Amino acid sequence: MKILIVEDDYLFAEEMRQDILAAPEFNDAEVEVVGTEQEFRDRFEQIQQAGYDLIILDVMIRWVDPSPEARKPDADVLEDGYFRAGIRCLQMLRQAQATKETPVVIHSNMDEKDILAAIAMRHVHEVSKIVPKWNADPLMKAVRQAIKSA
Amino acid sequence: MFHPAQLAVKLVEQAAAQKTFSGVAALLRTLAEDLGADGCVLFQLTPLKRGQRLRERELIATAQYFREHEKPVWRKLTMESRTGANVLRAAGAAGPPQAARVPVERLGSRVFEEDSRSPIAKELGLRSFVSLPVWLGSELYGAVNLCRCSEGELMEEAIEAFVAVAPMIPQLSVNIVNQAGFDLWRTVGELLKPGRRDSKMSKTLDQVAARVAETFNTFESSIYLVPSNGGDTIHLEGTQWPFREEHHQRSFRKGESLTGKVFETKEPNLVESLKIGDPTFDLEDVAGEHVKASVEGELPPLGWLAAPILDGVRNYGVLRTCMSRTGPYYFDKRHLEFLVLVAGQVGDWVGIRRREDRLRREAQWLESLVKGLTRLNQQVHDGWNMPAPQNYQKQLLVSAMSVAAEAIPEASNLSVRLVDPTGEFLEIAETLGEAWHSGSAKEIERRRKLRFPLKGKDTNTAGAWVHRERRTLWIPDLPKSEFISHSFPESRSMIVAPIIAGEEFFGTFDLRSERPAAFPDRAKNVAEMIGRQLGLYISLGRKIGELSAAKRRLSSSLNAQSMTFENLAHQLKTPMFLAMRRATRLAERVAGRPDLSAEVSALRGLCRRSEQIVKNVRFFAEIANDTKPTIVETTLDRELLVKSLEEAARDHALLLDPKRSIVFKVDAESFQVLDHVVAQADLGLLDQMVGNLLDNAAKYSFPKTEVRIRGGLARNGGYFYIGVSNRGVAVSPEEARTLADRGQRSDTVIWRKQEGSGIGLHLVEEILEAHKGHLEIVPTNSQGVTEFRLLFPVAGALAKV
Known part of the structure; x- marks a missing residue:
């Protein structure tokens, strides 16, 4: 079982990883974390090949952590802004043959209707579940459902 | 005793000193007095008309001197008179250089007394005279008569001297006319110098008229001008006429009487002799009576001259002069030429004055308009800074109309009509002008409440047209137009300008006059400008009103939000603070247990982070509310x-x-x-x-x-x-x-x-x-x-x- 978490808040990402691993059915799962949109894009080829069973996506993801080697954001990122980063990642996943069927759980503080509107604008509709961040239980429930239905 | 050469020199010197056309009389006086005569007359042949024979012409006394006779004694002689017969004989003789041999008619008292064809002899008590036909170049000019009324005959030596010098008189007469004419031209030029332009126009023209009358030796000399804005009537602007007060409103329409004809044709005119009462004569009988009274006797036929006052092709009016005091009673083309010259000077001067006046008026008008608009803009600015900008609209409309009324004095009433809330009618918002407030109270009230449909039936009104076309409507003759004003039947001309901002139509700005074609071209531009200004003010005023309302709503909403933030932050602060304290205490308790220690530390960090956010929100709420x-x-x-x-x-x-x-x-x-x-x-x-x-x-x-x-x-x-x-x-x-x-x-x-x-x-x-x-x-x-x-x-x- 391979699960990818795309989340820029280290504490949250760590919390989710612990929750997943604590569940009996996932205690042998491989859980990986991608912390920024730049890292997602840089590793996207690897992500396609990895064959994840589930991807958990935050929506508001920073482009990069500061570092002297940091790259300038891509043009679409500059134009679209920080608030749509997760939706851009989702679009990339759905456009790639290897990941277009991969279950995705959107895990965000944003209102569901705002997320749906952003997804509709991108013409990407296949999402397993949208789960609010402020409650951990629905996330695990959604993770189980997503894996089951895959 | 009678030295012809000395006499000739004296005559030439005298001629050189003359400044008026009547100066020839002085020469005649010298002749008479020096030669022992009582009088001397210069006769001029009337111009030969087409088909006329010499015998049918007349001799007119152009200058004369009679001792003991100060009043004018005018005479016109036929060719059948003694003098006329003598002139005919001279015409029959060869002309110059044989002129010296022309016959000299010498008549003694005996013969003269028997001559019934000479009433002049009886009137003046003439006893004898010598008549000498005189030439001017190769033209037979007329005759010079030397007369004696007192006892005794003229001496032979005197007659010989007379024959020697009298032929000089026509040439000296012409010299005097030229000299006086150029002197007139020069002095009028001085009067009309650019430096004197600041003087009052009518006063300067009075001085010009007086100078003309002096030179021509006439009773009346007047300048008639067309008004600055044109027209078919000329009005008295300057005169030397002593009865000016009785004639100050004198005016002539084009073609009316002699003066009006000169105004119409722009051609100079000379009439040799006129009689008072002649229907073509311009002066009223009362003027004639004054002349009669002043000359105390028979009036000579009146010489009348007029020249158009032109500046290029522009026709400003007429300069005329008439009624000689003591001669010359007969004017010729040369006199008229000088009058034309002076009229030309007056034309140039009037043209410059009119252009200057027009420019000055235009400048004053523009200055007044700019000041008015500046005042209006200031008022708008001040008004917008008031708490409720819509309240000053009435005052603004009145001010805008006042500015327009100053700029367009031809408008006897002005109004602003605004579209009513339904958008179906124009309603009178404000009015300015006497006509709106005249009539019975009921009528005034009726007018104030008038509504003008913009849509549906009965929309053939000026307001509906302007609403439809978004253009200014200018109706010079309202009763004859398709937009007959039933609401204001006294209106004869009208300008209706749209009050618009962009495509938005707010109403109309109306100018009315009881006179047809009352408005100058600029009235339309001013009305359009005021209409657009009002459109801008109304549009901006409404938008500012909307913004003010939005600002109030926003401020109220911000206040509510700020209160909410502050309350929420306050409510969160206590549990966050407690959570922080407990996490701190917990961290101390689990210090020895690494498995729990990390969790508790993370919990504490999260608490601090939350507490930080809550504090920020609370403080932000405070400063956002300007606290x-x-x-x-x-x-x-x-x-x-x-x-x-x-x-x-x-x-x-x-x-x-x-x-x-x-x-x-x-x-x-x-x-x-x-x-x-x-x-x-x-x-x-x-x-x-x-x-x-x-x-x-x-x-x-x-x-x-x-x-x-x-x-x-x-x-x-x-x-x-x-x-x-x-x-x-x-x-x-x-x-x-x-x-x-x-x-x-x-x-x-x-x-x-x-x-x-x-x-x-x-x-x-x-x-x-x-x-x-x-x-x-x-x-x-x-x-x-x-x-x-x-x-x-x-x-x-x-x-x-």
Whole structure:
């Protein structure tokens, strides 16, 4: 079982990883974390090949952590802004043959209707579940459902 | 005794001194007196008309002198008279150079008394005379008669001298006319010099007329001018006429009487003889009576001359002169030529004056219009600054109409009609002008309440047309137009301009006059401009009204939001504070259990982060509502401050991804400065400010770097500071100046755009301001270090220092 978490808040990402691993059915799962949109894009080829069973996506993801080697954001990122980063990642996943069927759980503080509107604008509709961040239980429930239905 | 050469010299000298056309009489007097005669007359042949024979012409006395007869004694002789017969004989003889041999008619008293064809002889008591036909060049001019009324005959020597010098008289007469004519031209030129243009126009023209009358020796000389705005009637503008008061309103229409004909044809005219009562004569009988009274006897036929006053092809009027006082009673073409010359001078002068007056009026008009519009704009500006701008609309409309009324005096009434709320009708909003307020109270009320349909049936009105076309309608003759005004039947001409802003139509601006074709061209432009100005004012006024309402709603909403934020933050503050305390206590209890210790530390970090956010929200709510934050200052204690800073640093470190390896370090030694100076701060707000700076430092530091917290003195020891420095995203000097502005984040550094509300540094600055302190951002140095300093004013030095 391979699960990818795309989340820029280290504490949250760590919390989710612990929750997943604590569940009996996932205690042998491989859980990986991608912390920024730049890292997602840089590793996207690897992500396609990895064959994840589930991807958990935050929506508001920073482009990069500061570092002297940091790259300038891509043009679409500059134009679209920080608030749509997760939706851009989702679009990339759905456009790639290897990941277009991969279950995705959107895990965000944003209102569901705002997320749906952003997804509709991108013409990407296949999402397993949208789960609010402020409650951990629905996330695990959604993770189980997503894996089951895959 | 009678020396012809001396007499000739005397005559030439006398002629040279003459300034008027009547100056020839002086020569005749010299002749008569020097030759022992009582009188002398210069006769001129009337011009030969087409088909006329010499015998049918007449001899007119153009100048005469009679001792004992001061009043004019005019005579016109036929060719059948003695003098006429003598002239005919001269015509029968060969002309010059044989002129000296022309017959001289000498008649003694005996023969003369029997001559019934000479009533003049009886009237003057003439006893004898000598008549000499005279030539001018090769033309037979007429005759010069030397007369004696007293006893005794003219002496032979005198007659010989007369025969010798009399032929000079026609030429000297012509010389006098030329000389007087040019003198007239010169003196009129002086009167009309540019430097004299400031004088009143009619006064100058009076002086010109007087000079003409003096030269021509006439009773009347007048200048008639067409009004500045043109027309078919000329009015008396300048005259020497002594009965001016009785004639001051005299005027002639084109073609009316002799003067009107000159005005119409623009051709000079000379009439040899007129009689009072002649229907073509321009002067009223009363004037004739005055002339009769002044000459006390038979009036000679009146010479009448008029010349058009032209400036190029522009026809300004007529200069005329008539009725000789003592001769010449007969004027010829030469006289008329000088009158034409003077009329030309007057024409040039009037043209310049009119152009200058027009330019001056235009300038005054423009100045007045600009002042009016400036006043109006000022009023609009003042009005918009009033709490309720819509209340001054009435005053604004009246002012706009006043400006228009000054600029277009031809408008006897003005009105503003505005579209009613249904958009179906125009309603009279304001009016200005007498006609609107005349009539019975009922009628005035009826007019005030008039409504003019814009849509549906019965929309063939000027207002509906302007509404439809969005253009200005100018109706010079209202009763004859398709837009007959039933509401205001006294109107004869009208201008209706749209009050518009862009495509939006608000109503019409109307000008009316009881006269047809009352408005000059500029009236349309002014009406259009006022219409557009009003459109702009109304449009802006409405938008400002809407903005004011929106501002009130927004302000109310902001206030409510601020209250809500503050309440929420306040409610959250207590549980967050308690959670923080318990997490701190828990961390102490599980110090020996690594498995729990990490969880509890993370919990504590989260609590601090939440507490930080709650504090920020609460403070933001306060300053967003323009409320000054309340601070409770405490003297900073070094040990407590360092401990608090170390806790904050530890908590922030817990929130970071360990992979980034960012270390928080408090330089405790640097705070020893607090052992020497006193600085004060609100500890809760200080904690909040430090938290914000650490948040930023954590967010923008590069991996494997150190965030350092230190204390020190700045600005010559006037301030104690707490500095948070890091190595990471660079801050340029330019950015350092604006980074704390609300909502501002670095534009050059891309990742600063990624997240955050951008209010953290702004809040820090606000809090420091309440402490009378400053936020100082030290731009990134060559080692890549940026420092944010919280500056607190040093309250004093400690005694131990």
